[in-house]
């Protein structure tokens with residue numbers, strides 16, 4: 001109980017100083033954080049203020065912090081600093097974006113069926129608000145929902161339109177028994193297996209389940225693609241941190257990857273490589289292409305698999321472990337990482353990067369910490385100030401959950417959001433390349 005109190009106290013102090021910091025920033029030039037954030041993308045375009053983190057792997061980024069120069073920020077943000085105000089304004093005025101963002105586009109795929117629409121919009125929103133590079137959304141959905149997405153995304157504020165593009169596709173299976181694929185596990189879930197076949201023009205992709213929330217720029221997980229060695233073509237996180245108590249090691253009746261299996265809710269894919277590689281399996285010794293492998297693999301294992309397409313992925317990477325990059329648990333953070341004591345070391349160190357609310361925890365009361373974050377992001381109006389309408393409610397709503405299993409560790413859940421917000425501010429305030437005013 002005592003440590004709990006201490007943690008809370010530390011967290012509250014950190015939260016308070018962060019808020020002070022944001023408000024001080026706002027007071028300095030009365031611009032909203034939203035503009036700050038838009039401005040930062042323009043700075044990227046100019047190429048002179050690329051956020052230091054974006055070029056790094058999450059591990060490197062974690063080592064490099066803190067990059068924040070509190071002294072420098074104080075200089076620029078104190079309303080009493082007569083020189084700071086005009087300087088910031090001039091620089092900032094120049095940085096305001098016009099036209100599209102130049103540079104690589106990141107690709108984000110989701111498959112949405114049934115009642116997951118609101119969840120999907122919330123996920124897309126979280127991807128967009130924190131990210132730096134432009135994102136192309138690939139949304140696979142049922143016929144009836146296509147217009148819902150089209151209308152919904154068109155309604156997002158105009159100032160965001162340079163930051164994303166989207167395509168909406170019908171659910172399609174290239175295999176013979178499409179109906180059977182469609183009903184495997186959950187409606188539509190098996191669609192993701194066919195992404196390499198369906199998105200022939202796309203080189204690489206991040207697939208996420210609809211119950212995922214980004215708590216830091218998607219750019220950071222995207223940069224892991226560059227860390228793949230010459231044989232790796234996909235990246236996933238383990239299904240459990242403690243193999244002994246994981247589902248696969250205890251119950252699976254089919255081969256699976258590693259000691260605890262893989263969770264496919266967040267999956268990086270180099271589609272070019274997947275399309276060009278032969279996969280070993282128990283079926284034939286020579287190996288099969290991804291496209292030719294899926295159907296026979298499904299036929300062979302369909303009576304043994306419990307989690308549908310995730311099990312098929314586990315079988316595939318069981319036989320081809322050298323093709324897989326395992327990223328740490330903070331990139332796919334689920335209730336089991338905190339419900340029975342904290343067991344995700346990576347999240348303890350650098351905070352949760354991607355939250356994964358499996359088993360519908362955003363919609364029931366089993367894990368209020370997960371639900372609190374989801375609700376705040378869902379309600380955040382995209383045109384509103386991020387400090388007031390996102391960060392502040394995130395903190396207060398999360399603190400309401402400190403007496404729950406996962407709510408005990410607010411510093412783990414909110415660390416990346418706070419860091420991302422600081423970086424946005426830092427870019428606005430420390431964009432000037434000229435020396436600081438004396």
Ligand SMILES: *[C@@H]1O[C@H](CO)[C@@H](O)[C@H](O)[C@H]1NC(C)=O
Pocket residue numbers: 203204225226270271272273
């Ligand atoms: C994916 O792999 C292909 C082939 O090895 C490579 O040319 C491409 O740069 C990779 N994509 C990314 C984003 O790393």
Ligand SMILES: *[C@@H]1O[C@H](CO)[C@@H](O)[C@H](O)[C@H]1NC(C)=O
Pocket residue numbers: 229230231232321322323324325
């Ligand atoms: C790439 O990494 C994987 C996983 O660590 C490993 O099994 C594989 O041998 C590596 N490939 C090369 C070419 O080093």
